[in-house]
Amino acid sequence: MTAIGGSSSSAATLSSSVKFPPSQFPKSSTFSPHPTPLNPPKCTLRSENPLPPNAVVSKPSPLEILKTSSVDRYTKEKTSIIVIGLNVHTAPVEMREKLAIPEAQWPQVIQELCALNHIEEAAVLSTCNRIEIYLVALSQHRAVREVTDWISKLSGVSIPEICKHQILLYNKDATQHLFEVAAGLDSLVLGEGQILSQVKQVVKSGQGVPGFDRKISGLFKQAISVGKRVRTEKNISSGSVSVSSAAVELALMKRSVASFDDARVLVIGAGKMGKLVIKHLAAKGCRKMVVVNRSEERVNAIREELKDVDLVYRPLSEMLECATEADLIFTCTASESPLFSKENVEMLSSVGKGVGNRLYIDISIPRNVDPGVSELENAVVYNVDDLREVVDANMEDRHQKAMEARGIIQEELNKFEAWIDSLETVPTIKKFRAYVERIRASELEKCLSKMRGNVSKEQKEAMYALSMGIVNKLLHGPMQHLRCDGNDNKSLSEVLENMRALNRMYDLETEISLMEEKIRVKLERAKK
CATH class of the missing domain: 1.10.3730 (ProC C-terminal domain-like fold)
Known part of the structure; x- marks a missing residue:
């Protein structure tokens, strides 16, 4: 689960047979993983000693092919830092959930990526609103092609569809993007703080993993420093909202009565996001809620923090029974398949007269509530993409702080570029x-x-x-x-x-x- 974030630009993809001066590189353009090579000038060579018709010509080795495909590419060019992926700004939730990578699989993914021919180091940042793969690549274009193919095979999404929604940034642009992500400047909720903890988790998950090496770990550690500086020096998180608080605000906006006094609230999941939802509900005056979770241990830990809130624990096996008794349901689990299907929601009894339809606030990726549920007359479903309605308020002040924070990012970017x-x-x-x-x-x-x-x-x-x-x-x-x-x-x-x-x-x-x-x-x- 995660912070909301994204990017508005993608780097240009150039033919591997041509080099341009840095000034001719456009910072943003449409990317194609299979660039059309530029037509070379035609010429005819006459050999003084033509080979006999039956002569056997030895094929060049793969290394020789790679070396000669672009002059001096492997002897004079440095490795490249690349970010490739998609996020809430570029792709809808139904696309993001197909590409989502559970945190437990990040180490395995790093090793799989580094087994590709042109990937030297790698890291994965996968949250409910972004899936981004950071690379240290031996060849920009071949690495992008390999990773795009890998993503397509993993997710089942076609390459053209991935390219339609993805971001693709190189070197300084890729570094700046991660720094802005860690600082909360790239989030839908500008300045939200949860993304920084998720960037820290990338470093924690990568420790000791082959492929999470010097450059990529240095990049993420520098990003963490940037995030801390921006929050400390510019106080950009002041007054901002997170995904969980935005979900609670959205529930207030959509209820027929703008309070939780008489609400029958059900929260499914007591992990990081579930805990935050419960805390924000309590802050908005909700004094009783049912929490469905696999075990009671986490619910008890939350009870210790919120002693004035009545938290009723129920096991996952009683979820549908609890849903029948609720009129407001928050789902925030890591389940890879929907918890609420159209069929089982259709079987639930109505919420009662004067209450309206049952509200489902689904902030999970992949989604916990099947999209078909929204077709039912007795249910209204909102997901993370619907939070935009909440986060438009109080943006002017945070935008000003964001402008000031970019000075810090530029300082840290110069330091990192010098180190690299x-x-x-x-x-x-x-x-x-x-x-x-x-x-x-x-x-x-x-x-x-x-x-x-x-x-x-x-x-x-x-x-x-x-x-x-x-x-x-x-x-x-x-x-x-x-x-x-x-x-x-x-x-x-x-x-x-x-x-x-x-x-x-x-x-x-x-x-x-x-x-x-x-x-x-x-x-x-x-x-x-």
Whole structure:
């Protein structure tokens, strides 16, 4: 269950055979997972030594095909951060529930995604109003294609239908999007706070999972810091509503009597969302409600917090019996199939004269109330998409706070971009240290051999310490100029130029780039 949120833009998809300067990349455009390649200029080559008709030509390896499909793609391009998914702004509830991924399955999904050829790291943020997959990809376009295919097979939704509703953002845009999500700026209920706890849960679920590694975990941890700063410094959550409180407000709006004094309230589910619904009902004056849950333990915990509210526990097996006695029903469980079908609701007795129809407020994804129930004369059903009616009030003040919060997001975005770019220098730092260490160890060994063993243990230790001290002091300057965390005045271009200079001066380049080696490992794994 979750915060409401979304995105209004999607990044452009470009042919993998062409590169454009950054200024020519449109920030938003329609995405197609199978881009049409640009037509190359036609030319005819004449061979001096044509192959015999029966000659056997060896096929290029998969790695060679990948390498030659775009010049220098794997040797000079960095990995990309990508977010792909859909949310309450781009897709209706019936689409979102098909793609929803239960929290318990997030670790397994991360491993499945990272088993794809072009995915290095991954994370999943799936809530009642968004399903977003964050990736560190070895190739933008191939990664998007692989993940889109994976989502389609998992959900049974066609690729064209997914692309019609999805968001797709790359690198800085993807990072900024997550920061805005964590800060509550991307939510339908602007400034709502529950989404931050859900972003924290992504990190908790990813701990120790192969594929939830340095870059993706760093991204989410930075997003958590952004969310905390925005809420602390801008107080954007003040006066805002959450999904659960909006559901209670909606119930008040739709009841014939705008109070809960005589309401017969049934809450199904006592998890996080159910607990919040109960608390908001109590805050609005509801002093008695029936709570249906699998066990009584959670209901007892809520009783301890709300001692002045009469909470009556009933097991799930008595749900329909309890529904017959209720005129207002909130559903907020993680059930993957509807709890109320059209057939069993039709069998329920009417709520009685003067009360009106029985109201169902369904804030679950997948939905707990079958859409067909809304066709019945004695039932009125509202779901999370109907909460927009509630959240339009008091928006002006929160929009002003949101504008102020974007300054914080920009600061944190610059820090994260600096950290990501500085990771490029890590292999150079390691290779340079190893290069210097080999020289130090070799020269120390030569010195000791010339002394023909006339050296005590204490003297050897002193000579070793001396050599290490000299090396560390000499390395201090270069190492400082290869690090950039966004907190100093060094530009990233300066740091990266220092890295290239060291590579040139000390011949630190390797024959196979790190990116190319990752692709090779992926392809070999796929063959097994």
